[in-house]
Amino acid sequence: MFEGLEFTKMHGNGNDFVVVDEFHEEVVPEEHKPQFVRAVCKPRFGVGADGAIFVQPSSVADAKFRYFNSDGSEAAMCGNGIRCFARYVVEEGYADRRFKAETLAGIKELEVSVKDGEYWVRVDMGKPVFEPAKIPAAGGTFDGVWHDTFELFGRKVDVYAVNTGVPHAVVFVDSLDFDILEARKIRYNKAFPEGTNVNFARIVSRNEVEVRTYERGVEDETLSCGTGSVAVVAVASKLGLIEPEAIVKTKGGVLRIEVRDTAFMTGKATRVFDGVLKEL
Numbered sequence: 375m376f377e378g379l380e381f382t383k384m385h386g387n388g389n390d391f392v393v394v395d396e397f398h399e400e401v402v403p404e405e406h407k408p409q410f411v412r413a414v415c416k417p418r419f420g421v422g423a424d425g426a427i428f429v430q431p432s433s434v435a436d437a438k439f440r441y442f443n444s445d446g447s448e449a450a451m452c453g454n455g456i457r458c459f460a461r462y463v464v465e466e467g468y469a470d471r472r473f474k475a476e477t478l479a480g481i482k483e484l485e486v487s488v489k490d491g492e493y494w495v496r497v498d499m500g501k502p503v504f505e506p507a508k509i510p511a512a513g514g515t516f517d518g519v520w521h522d523t524f525e526l527f528g529r530k531v532d533v534y535a536v537n538t539g540v541p542h543a544v545v546f547v548d549s550l551d552f553d554i555l556e557a558r559k560i561r562y563n564k565a566f567p568e569g570t571n572v573n574f575a576r577i578v579s580r581n582e583v584e585v586r587t588y589e590r591g592v593e594d595e596t597l598s599c600g601t602g603s604v605a606v607v608a609v610a611s612k613l614g615l616i617e618p619e620a621i622v623k624t625k626g627g628v629l630r631i632e633v634r635d636t637a638f639m640t641g642k643a644t645r646v647f648d649g650v651l652k653e654l
């Protein structure tokens with residue numbers, strides 16, 4: 375059904391995506407998008423990716439960013455994904471290197487630069503949202519940051535939450551050496567009516583954090599999460615644990631995050647190859 379469909383494989387710090395260009399015309403009918411995404415993202419059978427991005431025209435910005443997780447669910451934002459989208463839009467000549475993108479989480483301002491052949495993108499991710507109803511997070515306690523106690527790793531652990539375009543839970547740990555599937559106890563817990571991404575953060579210094587993320591809508595651990603990195607710095611700086619400007623280190627690479635009135639994320643965007651589907 376998708377024979378001959380052109381795509382681009384990209385990644386942002388190892389968080390990988392199949393990018394489909396619908397800027398001039400729709401190539402995957404709306405009702406088939408979830409099924410297409412599940413098939414194309416499936417490792418070994420498809421291209422293999424954490425998610426798929428559709429580049430579309432916009433009536434309110436320079437281009438529209440649509441993001442689907444590998445399970446076919448659509449998400450309002452993806453931090454690593456929007457950097458790849460930004461590079462693609464600029465390389466294809468659809469916008470200048472500073473442009474605005476429409477997303478389901480609002481309009482985002484993007485700036486693309488090239489240093490030594492590498493593409494870097496700075497994204498205004500907007501203001502992190504702490505109000506429980508807007509995360510959304512139920513029950514728990516709200517004292518500026520939503521939090522609740524969960525049974526994890528065989529003990530009681532504090533879990534914090536924030537929305538940085540999509541819902542995120544943040545757990546502070548002393549070591550990142552554990553089974554990530556422990557996060558399933560949080561990901562679809564009733565405290566999070568729309569589910570949540572789960573980030574484990576180890577504070578290294580006032581300006582550096584190491585993070586592992588288990589995402590909503592993805593089977594395996596992703597190597598990096600942009601909205602998750604913003605969530606960790608937003609929560610940790612609000613609790614006074616780190617400065618609002620910090621480096622986030624993940625298995626796939628490094629992001630620079632600044633959380634003030636709005637949050638900025640800066641990181642690389644890599645275009646791996648362009649291809650054509652033969653059989654899916």
Ligand SMILES: N[C@@H](CCC[C@H](N)C(=O)O)C(=O)O
Binds near residue numbers: 389448449590591601
């Ligand atoms: N990898 C992403 C987040 C993608 C969306 C997420 N899985 C969700 O469903 O909320 C990022 O880099 O931000």
